[in-house]
Amino acid sequence: MSIESAERGTEGLFELSGVSRSFGGVVALQPTTLSLFPGEILGLVGENGAGKSTLIRLISGVLRPDSGEMSWRGRPVVLDSPRSAIDLGIATIHQELEYCGHLSVAENMMLGERWPRGWGGWVDWSAMHSLARSRLERAGCDVAVDIEFARLTAVEKQLVAIATSLSRDAGLLILDEPTASLAAPDARRLIEHLKTIRDSGVAILYVSHRLDEVLELSTRVAVLRDGKLVHVGDADELDGSELVEKMVGRPLQQVFPRTRIPSVSERGDPEVLLRVEGLTCEGMFEGVSLEVRSGEVVGLAGLVGAGRSELARAIYGLYPADSGSMQLLGHPWNPRSAWDALQAGLVYLPEERKRHGLVAEHDLASTLSIGIRDQLTRWGMVRSSHERDRVSGMISDYDIRCSGPNQAVGTLSGGNQQKVLLARWLERDPEVLVLDEPTRGVDVGAKAEIHSVVDRLAAAGHGVLLISSDLPEVVGMSDRVLVMNRGRLVAELSGDSQTQREVLQAAAGLVPGGEAGG
Amino acid sequence: MSLRMTAPVRRRMAWLVAGSIALLAVIFACLLPGDTLGGAVSRLGTVLRDTPRNMAPEMLAAIGLTAIIWTGAIDLSIGSVLAVCGAVFAMGYSHQAHPVLCFAFCLLAAGGLVATNGLLVRWLGIPALIVTLAGLAAYRGLALVLVNVGVPGFDGNLTVPEEIYRVPGRDWAGWILLCAVGVAIVFEWTCRRPRLWLALGSSASACRLHGLDLPRLAISAFLFGGLYLGLGGMLYVSNQQTIDPARMALGFELSVIAAVVLGGTNIFGGEGSFLGTVLGVLFLYLARQALIYALDDVHARQAFEGALILGVIGFDCVLHRGEHRMEELK
Numbered sequence: 001m002s003i004e005s006a007e008r009g010t011e012g013l014f015e016l017s018g019v020s021r022s023f024g025g026v027v028a029l030q031p032t033t034l035s036l037f038p039g040e041i042l043g044l045v046g047e048n049g050a051g052k053s054t055l056i057r058l059i060s061g062v063l064r065p066d067s068g069e070m071s072w073r074g075r076p077v078v079l080d081s082p083r084s085a086i087d088l089g090i091a092t093i094h095q096e097l098e099y100c101g102h103l104s105v106a107e108n109m110m111l112g113e114r115w116p117r118g119w120g121g122w123v124d125w126s127a128m129h130s131l132a133r134s135r136l137e138r139a140g141c142d143v144a145v146d147i148e149f150a151r152l153t154a155v156e157k158q159l160v161a162i163a164t165s166l167s168r169d170a171g172l173l174i175l176d177e178p179t180a181s182l183a184a185p186d187a188r189r190l191i192e193h194l195k196t197i198r199d200s201g202v203a204i205l206y207v208s209h210r211l212d213e214v215l216e217l218s219t220r221v222a223v224l225r226d227g228k229l230v231h232v233g234d235a236d237e238l239d240g241s242e243l244v245e246k247m248v249g250r251p252l253q254q255v256f257p258r259t260r261i262p263s264v265s266e267r268g269d270p271e272v273l274l275r276v277e278g279l280t281c282e283g284m285f286e287g288v289s290l291e292v293r294s295g296e297v298v299g300l301a302g303l304v305g306a307g308r309s310e311l312a313r314a315i316y317g318l319y320p321a322d323s324g325s326m327q328l329l330g331h332p333w334n335p336r337s338a339w340d341a342l343q344a345g346l347v348y349l350p351e352e353r354k355r356h357g358l359v360a361e362h363d364l365a366s367t368l369s370i371g372i373r374d375q376l377t378r379w380g381m382v383r384s385s386h387e388r389d390r391v392s393g394m395i396s397d398y399d400i401r402c403s404g405p406n407q408a409v410g411t412l413s414g415g416n417q418q419k420v421l422l423a424r425w426l427e428r429d430p431e432v433l434v435l436d437e438p439t440r441g442v443d444v445g446a447k448a449e450i451h452s453v454v455d456r457l458a459a460a461g462h463g464v465l466l467i468s469s470d471l472p473e474v475v476g477m478s479d480r481v482l483v484m485n486r487g488r489l490v491a492e493l494s495g496d497s498q499t500q501r502e503v504l505q506a507a508a509g510l511v512p513g514g515e516a517g518g
Numbered sequence: 519m520s521l522r523m524t525a526p527v528r529r530r531m532a533w534l535v536a537g538s539i540a541l542l543a544v545i546f547a548c549l550l551p552g553d554t555l556g557g558a559v560s561r562l563g564t565v566l567r568d569t570p571r572n573m574a575p576e577m578l579a580a581i582g583l584t585a586i587i588w589t590g591a592i593d594l595s596i597g598s599v600l601a602v603c604g605a606v607f608a609m610g611y612s613h614q615a616h617p618v619l620c621f622a623f624c625l626l627a628a629g630g631l632v633a634t635n636g637l638l639v640r641w642l643g644i645p646a647l648i649v650t651l652a653g654l655a656a657y658r659g660l661a662l663v664l665v666n667v668g669v670p671g672f673d674g675n676l677t678v679p680e681e682i683y684r685v686p687g688r689d690w691a692g693w694i695l696l697c698a699v700g701v702a703i704v705f706e707w708t709c710r711r712p713r714l715w716l717a718l719g720s721s722a723s724a725c726r727l728h729g730l731d732l733p734r735l736a737i738s739a740f741l742f743g744g745l746y747l748g749l750g751g752m753l754y755v756s757n758q759q760t761i762d763p764a765r766m767a768l769g770f771e772l773s774v775i776a777a778v779v780l781g782g783t784n785i786f787g788g789e790g791s792f793l794g795t796v797l798g799v800l801f802l803y804l805a806r807q808a809l810i811y812a813l814d815d816v817h818a819r820q821a822f823e824g825a826l827i828l829g830v831i832g833f834d835c836v837l838h839r840g841e842h843r844m845e846e847l848k
Contacts, residue, residue, distance in 0.1 A: 062727075083729030098727050100720035102524050102789045107713055112728030115710045122708035148524065 011074050013038050013203045014059070014090070014172050019068030021054050028054040030228045031068060036172060041194065041204040043218030043235060045211065047247055047413075047443035051227040052207050056174055059205070060092035061085035086112065091165030095177035095441065097157050101150030106132035108149045109164045139163030140193060155186035159193070166197065173197065174205045179213060180441050184471050184504055185303060191217055209443055210470075211240050223247055248445050270294040272327075273463035274346070274432045276315065279324035284310040285487040287324070292432060292463040297454060299478030300467045301503045307487040308467045309351050312434045315465075316348035317341045329431055342371075347425035349418075351436040351467075357421050360410025364402055364420065365391045367409045371424035390427070398423040399449060415446020422453060433457065436467045451477060471500040483507050523782075523791045530782035530834060534797040537830060541804040548811035565807060570692035573803040575600075575754035577695060577796060579770070580777045581702045582632070582746030584795045585712070587778060589739045590719035590787030591639055591646035595653030596747055597770035599631045601661035601763040603751030608676045608761045609668035617683050621752045628748030629741065631657060636740025640733040654771070661763035675762035687757030698749055702792045715739045719787020776827050777802050802827070 012035035020031045029051040036042055046052050057063040059070075061079035070077050072088050079085050085092070099108050109132050116131060118124030132145040141159040143152060152160065158178055165173055175194070179187035191213060198204055208214050214221060215235050223231040223246045231246045238246075274292040279285070285307035292298050302308050313319050315326065317335025326333035328344055335341050341348065350356035358367060369376055369387050376387050391405050398419045402412060409420060418438060425433070435454065439447045454477060458464055468474040474481055480494035483506035491506035493499075523531070545565060549558040579596055586593050603624040610620035631653070638649045665672045678684070686694065706712045718725050718735050725732060755761065775785075781798030783790025805826050809819040 081729070082727050086729050092727070094727075098721055098724035100717040100724055100788065102720050103713060103717055107717070108724075111714075111717060111725065112730055120708075123710055 012036060012071075013073060015071045016059070017069045017071070019058060019065045019070060021058060021063060021066050027227050029058070029224075032229045034222060034229065034232065036203045036205060038171070038203050039198060039201045040219040041198050041206050041217050043214035043221040044205055044207045044224065045209070045214055045221065045243065045247055046224035047415075047445055050224040050247070050443075052224055053176070054227075055224070056092065056094075056176055056205070056207065059085070059172075060090060060174060083112075086168060089169060089171035090174065091168060091170035091172070092174040093158070093161045093165060093176065093178060095180055097161055099149050099157065099161075101148065103149060104146050105143060105149050105152065105160060106145040109135065109145075109160060109167070113168070135167040136160065136163050139166055140196075155182050155190065158182065158190060162190075162193070162197075166202070170202060172203045172205065174207070176207045177209065177441060178206075179208065179210060182469065184469065185507070187213070209441065209447075211243055211444070215240065215243065225249055244444050247443070270296070271330075273329055274315070274333075274465070275327040277325050277327075279311070279314060279326065280322050281310060281314050281319050282322050284319070285314075285484070288484075288489050290465075290482055290489065292465050294461045294463055295458050296480075297458045297464045297466055297478045299474040299481035300465060300484065301469075301471070301474045301481055302484035302507050306484040306507065308484050309436050311484070312348060312436050312465065312467055315434055316346065318348075342428065342430075345428075345431035346434070347428065347430040347432075348434045349421055349425065349436055349438055351440070353414075353417055353421055358409050358417060360408065362409055363406045364395070364400070364409050364412070365405035367420055368394050368405075368424050368427075372427050375428075394423040394427055398426075398453070413443070413446070415442040415449070418442055418446065418450060419453075422450065426453075426457070430462070432463045432465070434465045434467070437469065438466070439468070439470065439473060447473075471503060475500050475503060523794070524789055527782035527789065527791050527794050530780070531791075531794050531797055533830060533834060534780065534794070534801045538797070538801050538804050541801070541808045544808045545804070545811055548808065569800075569803060570695050571688065571757070573799055574687075574691040574695040575750040575757070576770070576774055576777065576803070577799040578698055578746045578750030578753065580774045580781075580795045580799050581699070581792055582743035582750070583774055584778050584781070584783050584790060584792055585715055585739045585746075586632075586636075586646075586743040587783055587785065588712070588715040588719045588787055588790055589736050590722065591636075591736065591739070592650060592775075592785075593632060593635055593646065593653075593740070593743060594650040594771050594775075595631070595635065595657050596774060597767040598654050598657035598661065599628050599747060600751045600754055600767035600770060602627050602631060602657050602664065603748065604755050604758070604761045604766045605661040605664040605668075605763045607755045608665050608672075608678075608763070611678055611683060612669045612672075612676065617685075620683065621686060621756065624752040624755055625745070625748035628751045629744035632744030632747055633737065633741050636737040636743075639740075640736040658763070661766075665761075665763050674764070675760045677760050678758075684756050684759075687753045687755070691753050691757065694749065694753060698746065699792070699796055702746070703796075706792045711738060716788055716790075719784070720789070773802070780827060780830060801830075 014036045016032055016034045018031040018033055019029070020027070021029045032055065044052055044055070054063065058065050059079070061082045061084050064080055070079060077088060079088070100111070106129050110128065116124045116127035118127065129145050136143055136145065139159065139162060141156070141163050143156050143160060149157070162173070179190060182190060194204060194206070194217060206214065206217060215238065218235040220232060221235045221238060221243065222229060223243070225247060270293045272291050272293050276288055276290045279288045288311055290298065300308050300311070310319060314321050317337050317340050328346060333344070335344070338348070365387070368391050372390065373382070376382050376390065388405070394400070395402065395405065400412070400416050400419050400423065402416065409417060412420065422438070438454070439450050442450065451473070454464055454466065466474060466478055475498055478498070480492060481498055481503055482489055483491040483493065483503055485507060491502075493502050493506070542562075546558060546562050549561050553561065583593060583596060606623040606627045607620050610623050635646070635649050635653055638644050639646045665676070669676060714725070714730065714735055718732065722732060725735070754767065758766075777798040778790070778795050779785055779798070780801060781790065781794030781796070783795060802823075805823060806819070809822050813819050813822065
């Protein structure tokens, strides 16, 4: 029995005792001792690279520890595969859900188990669908079970994953950033659902960068820093700033820096850099009109599926618009490809950086220089020394923490990957930036740095369209906030009406006093 | 009922059905000049009657390969595996083995070799493309070694005059094909294993996290593929009067892969259907027949066949380009 268990007088459900793990001589997790108890939510926080993922992968049987022991209900266990963890009752829902998109929801839910059989030993599809439906109903999730899994929305996928885990009688549920891709109301729905699960006696290990959620939801909080468990304690004893301090090892003040003084509204009538009028892309968004002016950060809020990312991609030239018009820097704007946008001074930071932004295997130097390849070549040949200098400059200017320009970009932390993407495009000195969820999955330190970059850009006269599901971010960073609902722009909020409550109401379709349109 | 096919697969199948009907019309139009209407109908009937027998080896091999491709792997050595089938058949025949035994050798040889490919791919982790490219050369060489060593007086080819050895390929091919296709489709629609093969091709990491045994799953697909290829090999060999392992089934793998892809199976795995493959093989076979009647030049026929494959897939892609783009960006 661990010290924590002895203090509580109850046996831990799952206990780690001196568990450590290294990769090629680099210590990812120092010897760690930690207990999880039935019916509690243990919040696990730390900066990117602090060792959270390693800990999760050890508990879920994906990795084997170099040293230490694990026990389940007091008995020593060896978790040598995900199967062994599942059989024990440990279910893990990873940040990036792994699923088979072309298979049905029911098939995905029962991938690792026996399927109901009927006559002749053949699969009884109706029994299987009934079983899947009943599991979803028990988990409070209303989703069709016979459609392709890929057709579900992000929150539906999360709920199905949780329902699947619970149906396997999981005693311990590990959730890695479950709300990272969810809009605020969906995240709220999930949090309420997790409370119900906790009350049924399931232990939950909740990993998130959203500290307000962690503090609200958790019974206890564990903090990892540089692979070391630096704090375990009751959530009630901490507030947000103390938690951040424990995570980064220093006080962190400026989360939403504001150096843009005077604000854009006080500067008269600055030049309109991007104007969108009545833009429609059938099935995605309809009649959207907006303006982004010089020195302005325009927030674009809304629920997942509201059409924000689709609008951003249409502005960037990835989707052809069905009707409406756009102007960039005062000229008609009809992009036919991303290259048109880059040439015209418009850049786009995609929502899913791993899928659409980076090639994980490429080194940092080539990832950074690809955005300015045209500026580095002479007679079609890349000038290596020039490339080296520019890359070194970008690494230091944007404080990208890496071992050197040859490091594979996929091995950088999430925050540093995002800084790489920003640096890559900012080096082109664009006039307008469309940033789609720029701080998703990024730790607090890197988040503050990204906010600071955005603020500096606006102060220098660039126009920024900031799409974010993080309400404090979109409200705190923007000069005004446009809200989308079901493909339409339903509100424009600024000044006193620019609050999280108003944004949320408009996003949910309860339009407040704000006026839509740019 | 399972979610049997995704929308793109269903759409491709509809194209293939329409295309096959159009090709039949082309064949009929080619038969009409210089013949009466009744005569042309009778000759079209002969073409249709011979269709199952002639396309049986390719269709069975294509069904086997479909299962392998679903898992995200591929087998490029199937033409050479058929050559080995021919070699073991020739060895059995030359040693006066019973015909049933000779056909059993074919099945075992194909099943064994394709399963070996599966083992090398999944247990040793060698990419399927590398393993089966090596197999393409190695198995053809093995076939030649086997006939040189195991067939007394072998001089490049072996003639099999006895009719009894040609019964499966000539007289039973249609029925064997019908049963095998029926079994494959029922298997796909009613059993868990084919869905897991698709799952493996769709996301190996999802399968691993759900605790599935990946090597076993992949090898079972290769075994299924080997069984169907063996059956196809048996029909192929028994339909030949002369066995020549050096030239047998040359380029067979490309034709089979083309049919599988035409049928809507994603070449990278995770999506497709046996019925689509069946329609893909039928379409290609009818296209070849139509080209035989329409063009005298063999090389021009080959060029047209290639253009037709590209045309069907390209037309589908162009027609749904917007959809593909959205999917890619989602």
